[in-house]
Amino acid sequence: MLDSKIIRERTELLNESLRKRGVSFDVEALLKVDEKRRMLIKETERLKNEKNKLSDDIARLKKAGSDTKDYITHLKDIGKRIGELDQELRQTEKQWDDMMLIIPNIPHTSVPEGTTEEDNKVVRIWGEKPAFDFEPLPHWDIGERLDILDFKRAAKITGSRFTLYKSFGAQLERALINFMLDLHTREHGYTEVLPPFMVNRQTMTGTGQLPKFEDELFRLDGIDYFLIPTAEVPVTNIYSNEILIEDELPIKFVAYTPCFRKEAGAHGKDTRGLTRQHQFNKVELVKFSLPETSYDELEGLLLDAEDVLRRLNIHYRVSLLCTGDLGFSSAKTYDIEVWLPGQNIYREISSCSNFEAFQARRAMIRYKKTNGKNEFVHTLNGSGLAIGRTVMAVLENYQNQDGSITVPEVLRPYMNGLERFYK
RNA sequence: GGAGGGAUGGCUGAGCGGCCGAAAGCGGCGGUCUUGAAAACCGUUGGGCGUUUACGCGCCCCGUGGGUUCGAAUCCUACUCCCUCCGCCA
Numbered sequence: 001m002l003d004s005k006i007i008r009e010r011t012e013l014l015n016e017s018l019r020k021r022g023v024s025f026d027v028e029a030l031l032k033v034d035e036k037r038r039m040l041i042k043e044t045e046r047l048k049n050e051k052n053k054l055s056d057d058i059a060r061l062k063k064a065g066s067d068t069k070d071y072i073t074h075l076k077d078i079g080k081r082i083g084e085l086d087q088e089l090r091q092t093e094k095q096w097d098d099m100m101l102i103i104p105n106i107p108h109t110s111v112p113e114g115t116t117e118e119d120n121k122v123v124r125i126w127g128e129k130p131a132f133d134f135e136p137l138p139h140w141d142i143g144e145r146l147d148i149l150d151f152k153r154a155a156k157i158t159g160s161r162f163t164l165y166k167s168f169g170a171q172l173e174r175a176l177i178n179f180m181l182d183l184h185t186r187e188h189g190y191t192e193v194l195p196p197f198m199v200n201r202q203t204m205t206g207t208g209q210l211p212k213f214e215d216e217l218f219r220l221d222g223i224d225y226f227l228i229p230t231a232e233v234p235v236t237n238i239y240s241n242e243i244l245i246e247d248e249l250p251i252k253f254v255a256y257t258p259c260f261r262k263e264a265g266a267h268g269k270d271t272r273g274l275t276r277q278h279q280f281n282k283v284e285l286v287k288f289s290l291p292e293t294s295y296d297e298l299e300g301l302l303l304d305a306e307d308v309l310r311r312l313n314i315h316y317r318v319s320l321l322c323t324g325d326l327g328f329s330s331a332k333t334y335d336i337e338v339w340l341p342g343q344n345i346y347r348e349i350s351s352c353s354n355f356e357a358f359q360a361r362r363a364m365i366r367y368k369k370t371n372g373k374n375e376f377v378h379t380l381n382g383s384g385l386a387i388g389r390t391v392m393a394v395l396e397n398y399q400n401q402d403g404s405i406t407v408p409e410v411l412r413p414y415m416n417g418l419e420r421f422y423k
Numbered sequence: 424g425g426a427g428g429g430a431u432g433g434c435u436g437a438g439c440g441g442c443c444g445a446a447a448g449c450g451g452c453g454g455u456c457u458u459g460a461a462a463a464c465c466g467u468u469g470g471g472c473g474u475u476u477a478c479g480c481g482c483c484c485c486g487u488g489g490g491u492u493c494g495a496a497u498c499c500u501a502c503u504c505c506c507u508c509c510g511c512c513a
Binding site: 038041042044045046048049051052054055056058059060062063068071072073074075076078079243364372374 | 433441442452468469470471472473474481482483492493494
């Protein structure tokens with residue numbers, strides 16, 4: 001959520017932001033509702049003030065044994081009027097809230113303007129495309145040949161966009177989770193948390209998934225809980241409605257969770273392999289930062305995520321998302337795109353964002369400054385990394401001509417020292 | 424699932440329907456004292472919203488929502504969460 005002051009006092013900044021993002025929103029209507037809302041607040045508060053004063057008078061008069069009948073009649077009238085106005089105010093505030101909650105964050109000035117991912121800017125390339133003296137296969141072929149990824153049976157068990165991992169496949173998934181958690185906790189200073197995988201509506205609203213993106217979420221029947229689409233949701237909300245202490249910041253968490261997404265808008269897209277699943281694993285990095293250092297923290301977070309691929313020795317590039325490709329809650333996002341030789345493409349494997357105070361304002365996450373004032377923290381997060389997509393990357397980059405897979409060195413301690421997997 | 428108990432400020436814990444945003448203690452912060460620290464003493468110490476250049480002023484918040492009343496932390500009601508015991512259970 002944006003600061004309501006920005007909307008009133010810096011309307012042109014908001015309009016500019018909406019234009020750059022390619023989002024249409026009736027700012028004028030919001031301003032009208034806002035004015036009505038504030039007018040009603042003023043009027044009800046004036047009446048309540050009168051009511052409080054008269055009530056005190058009655059208490060005093062009763063003590064003195066005087067007659068209070070006229071006062072009480074008058075107060076009844078005021079009470080009735082307050083009731084009416086309060087109801088109108090509640091409706092207006094609901095309208096105001098509904099509008100405020102669907103306005104996207106304002107992009108940072110360093111974000112390039114653009115409409116599609118074509119306009120994203122590559123800011124860094126690490127490593128290089130490996131040379132193969134044979135035609136490298138896409139991971140779905142590798143997975144089926146080695147009998148480690150079973151898409152057909154997963155479809156039978158549940159439906160499309162699910163995968164049954166077997167033997168080396170399941171172990172590789174598990175090894176990557178542990179490798180990433182160990183790397184981030186031991187070397188990058190993150191504290192590991194294991195949060196609930198279902199959250200309530202308020203939590204989903206806090207990070208920005210609701211109210212706008214409900215159709216992307218799996219919702220439980222009979223109780224208003226949702227399966228998390230990313231660990232960002234429960235982990236960022238760890239401190240909702242809390243006031244942190246300036247000295248404690250930054251706070252850094254890493255969490256492994258499965259993620260559940262409907263992928264409603266992706267019919268027919270990425271239907272093969274592990275790329276786009278309804279359920280996938282992810283190790284997520286989350287930071288709570290001081291506002292003045294949050295962009296440095298973003299660069300650090302990005303490097304922490306990149307470090308996973310560097311240690312796996314897999315070629316990737318980093319893109320800075322343009323305004324049109326930027327997520328709803330984010331002010332600035334870098335994507336890490338891993339090289340997949342079997343498909344001859346770069347594929348997003350991590351998304352690292354600074355949300356500034358956008359989520360903190362929704363979730364009420366503040367910190368007490370040393371001068372005693374409370375302020376919203378900045379929240380950040382990034383995949384460190386998406387596990388399924390890392391499995392894709394390992395399989396495609398480490399495949400051998402004989403169909404075997406070389407185990408990346410850093411993963412061997414997590415796989416009983418296995419160096420190479422044959423069927 | 425059944426039975427009972429509870430929810431008040433950072434924490435502990437009082438609170439007759441009007442004088443309660445709320446006693447007291449602890450903690451925190453500032454000060455006196457001290458070479459320094461501790462102790463002691465004095466002072467101070469929640470949040471949201473609206474308004475204001477600002478000082479300030481006003482409204483709201485005692486788990487959440489509704490109700491009774493001229494007036495609710497206090498009465499009624501529904502819900503949520505926590506604790507204890509029983510049952511079931513990974």
